[in-house]
């Protein structure tokens with residue numbers, strides 16, 4: 001101390017320099033044993049993760065660092081988020097200090113005292129955080145209890161030490177001083193607390209892989225390997241070799257198994273899952289738990305996965321669960337550690353549909369229509385332009401043509417009677433803005449989204465390849481889609497299937513949604529909505545436009561650009577928007593269990609007291625229209641696509 005420097009030690013052992021408690025050879029043996037147990041446990045878990053199928057992922061150090069630093073995604077749920085932040089920093093800073101102390105670091109007295117103060121304050125944070133989780137997470141009591149004992153014994157040791165050395169208040173150890181008030185100045189008690197603290201830390205380390213605490217390793221690893229491609233791109237599958245989808249846990253990839261390992265059972269996916277909320281048997285949290293429990297039984301047995309008769313997933317996860325998913329991605333959006341329950345569900349669907357031929361009966365005619373006619377209604381390519389009536393709508397006629405954009409009409413825009421009105425509204429906007437555009441007409445087929453999300457990858461690939469062929473052949477540069485599902489598939493999934501580039505060019509074809517495009521036309525004054533719509537209007541966020549592709553603002557900006565509109569937000573909007581129930585093949589599945597999603601959303605809309613609900617998706621428009629009708633309101637709000645609103649105002 002006289003030199004103005006002291007060695008780093010924790011907790012705040014400024015005078016003693018930490019030399020009063022010596023580690024014996026027996027202690028070293030115990031430390032080694034704890035670490036060996038931990039390593040054996042983790043290597044067993046590791047061998048289970050690594051037995052999954054191959055998947056290429058690259059790590060992201062910067063992403064992991066930023067995540068840990070700010071806890072941004074965890075803080076989206078403020079109370080547990082803040083508690084976790086306190087736990088994390090309360091644990092990490094002292095750990096760093098202890099590690100540095102082992103290397104004999106010395107620092108000047110003032111920073112050392114400030115560090116001691118910080119450690120004390122973090123100790124309070126750590127205590128508050130662990131108390132919060134101790135009451136909230138009864139399922140992981142043992143590891144939290146250990147954590148709590150480590151804390152209490154640490155404080156007691158520090159308090160006793162201060163009652164011996166510093167009976168007066170010291171600003172650098174306020175908590176330690178407070179604890180010391182009630183403790184006798186007994187060296188024996190201090191040593192007892194230090195020993196208890198030491199043994200509990202060892203127990204904590206040794207049991208880490210076998211308890212909830214394995215997330216301390218698995219969760220950061222999962223964040224490190226989080227996806228870098230677009231959220232809306234479904235993981236592909238090989239049709240040539242390997243199992244078809246997932247029948248058992250060994251059919252998942254190593255990353256999918258790591259996902260299950262990293263799950264901290266926080267329940268955020270479940271709280272936001274529309275299927276769960278509506279009383280259906282699906283809980284994404286349970287799906288992850290079922291997978292991780294099967295993994296745990298393999299890890300326990302220590303046997304090779306391939307030599308085990310692992311139970312099929314359907315022994316725990318039922319068809320009703322699997323078919324309740326609307327692929328809305330709320331679970332993915334809200335998971336604090338980037339777990340993706342939905343891709344496991346899709347892999348199970350693939351196994352049911354392609355491996356076992358057990359597609360739900362009600363969706364079979366739609367899939368047959370896709371196979372034979374290339375559209376969901378089975379009308380065929382000869383009728384793809386019927387929606388235009390006698391309007392002159394140019395066909396996209398290839399290289400050298402002067403079309404700025406290709407208008408991708410989609411099955412709903414071409415064949416669904418109500419949605420045909422939206423296609424015609426879009427045409428009137430493009431004509432008013434004098435945009436040279438064309439359509440594919442009979443060359444356009446379903447983008448393949450319903451087939452893919454219902455588990456028929458081969459049908460999806462067939463449709464995608466046919467569409468990509470014409471897009472490339474016609475040298476399309478920019479596509480505007482009406483439907484967010486077409487938008488997502490063309491933008492995020494086609495590049496992986498066949499490369500969405502023009503023939504002879506490396507340049508990607510640009511894909512935008514109609515709301516983005518129309519907003520651009522308004523902002524550049526190519527069109528100016530002028531006739532007022534004197535109504536209270538809200539926007540229902542389509543999952544595949546908003547949550548999946550981040551297009552939240554354009555529909556709102558469009559509504560605000562129309563004179564005399566009064567805009568109101570629904571309670572659940574942006575990333576908490578509630579699914580209409582039509583995605584993931586939901587349009588063609590019977591919602592037999594729980595409440596209907598469109599009714600739940602319609603109730604929320606009616607409570608918001610608006611005249612018009614604006615949508616930007618054919619599924620949402622149809623589902624909400626039906627949902628509102630079932631409420632039999634005296635003054636039901638009208639459901640309109642925002643494109644129709646603009647056309648009405650021009």
Ligand code: SF4
Nearest residue numbers: 273325326328329331
């Ligand atoms: S994708 Fe949506 S419906 Fe499916 S499990 Fe996740 S939250 Fe539930």
Ligand code: SF4
Nearest residue numbers: 263264266267269335
């Ligand atoms: S999957 Fe994610 S959100 Fe769901 S319980 Fe596990 S950690 Fe929480």
